[in-house]
Amino acid sequence: MDGKYSKVLTILLIVAIVAILLILLFLGVRIIRNNVVKSDYEGGADTFIETAKNNNKNNNKNTNTSTTNSVNETGVEPVLGVENLLVNNTIVDGNSSGKKQTYKGFPQVGVIEIPTTKLKCPILEDASKSAIEVAVAVYDGVGLNKVGNTTIVGHNYRNGTFFSDNKKIAVGDKIYITDETGNKVTYIVYNTVTTSPEDSSYFERDTEGAREITLDTCTDDTQSRFLVLAKEE
Numbered sequence: 001m002d003g004k005y006s007k008v009l010t011i012l013l014i015v016a017i018v019a020i021l022l023i024l025l026f027l028g029v030r031i032i033r034n035n036v037v038k039s040d041y042e043g044g045a046d047t048f049i050e051t052a053k054n055n056n057k058n059n060n061k062n063t064n065t066s067t068t069n070s071v072n073e074t075g076v077e078p079v080l081g082v083e084n085l086l087v088n089n090t091i092v093d094g095n096s097s098g099k100k101q102t103y104k105g106f107p108q109v110g111v112i113e114i115p116t117t118k119l120k121c122p123i124l125e126d127a128s129k130s131a132i133e134v135a136v137a138v139y140d141g142v143g144l145n146k147v148g149n150t151t152i153v154g155h156n157y158r159n160g161t162f163f164s165d166n167k168k169i170a171v172g173d174k175i176y177i178t179d180e181t182g183n184k185v186t187y188i189v190y191n192t193v194t195t196s197p198e199d200s201s202y203f204e205r206d207t208e209g210a211r212e213i214t215l216d217t218c219t220d221d222t223q224s225r226f227l228v229l230a231k232e233e
Contacts, residue, residue, distance in 0.1 A: 034159050041135055044103040044122045045111040052182035104134040110144045113176040117165035127153045140203045144179040149205055151214040163217035175230050187213055187230035195225050
């Protein structure tokens with residue numbers, strides 16, 4: 001009888017060890033996969049910022065050349081706006097190539113950095129189902145770093161990627177947004193809100209002439225929306 005129980009206990013022990021190994025393997029694979037995903041979108045963010053800076057430098061060089069030529073030919077120096085630069089008689093908006101940068105095949109319009117959650121991620125132009133599986137994206141609003149409110153949506157996968165850790169963000173924290181011109185704006189969080197999935201009142205609001213952003217994601221239980229509201233510093 002003792003031998004029979006001993007065999008049963010041995011089998012149970014083996015099953016328990018195998019189960020533990022499988023769990024550890026699953027967790028290990030998940031951690032590695034998340035780190036790969038993070039490394040990938042952080043690289044995409046760095047590439048965007050570097051390219052935007054280079055484009056801005058090229059625009060400045062071309063603008064100086066164009067201005068000099070115009071003065072020589074007409075005797076009148078043209079007035080160049082900050083947002084639209086005259087380059088070789090062509091209006092461009094911060095991008096000398098005239099083409100948007102892309103990430104994973106999706107048009108990219110900026111980069112978001114949140115020190116509190118250690119996030120540095122591309123911001124895509126449109127929040128399609130497939131786009132927000134690889135990055136965060138503009139969902140509604142006037143556009144990055146423009147006067148008014150712009151809502152940026154991202155998944156909460158509860159694994160540290162994208163907006164998974166937004167619940168850690170508190171009033172007073174800083175968020176940085178770099179746009180296509182290479183302009184980096186600092187935003188200060190002034191409120192966090194949990195609301196219903198049907199609520200859209202926060203999309204368009206009076207910002208009193210300031211630039212604002214809203215970060216939009218789901219709560220951990222997926223039943224509500226968690227919003228982070230921030231205003232330019």
